[in-house]
Amino acid sequence: MATGTEPSDTDARKWEYTTYAPTGEMCPACLKPIKGLERCRRGTLRRPSQPDVVVYRHLGGCPE
């Protein structure tokens, strides 16, 4: 009996590498701005029928 062990196509996360955020970028996880030249994690949000959105999130956890 086939069970759902295949990778899900709905996993659109793609947090590939760390980089430095451009000035003024906002972290979508905590909704706080990321300081310029702060190391962060760059990713792409893929949504149906919409262009990819590049987002930057705090690296190693968001500040309290």
Ligand SMILES: [Zn+2]
């Ligand atoms: Zn954050």
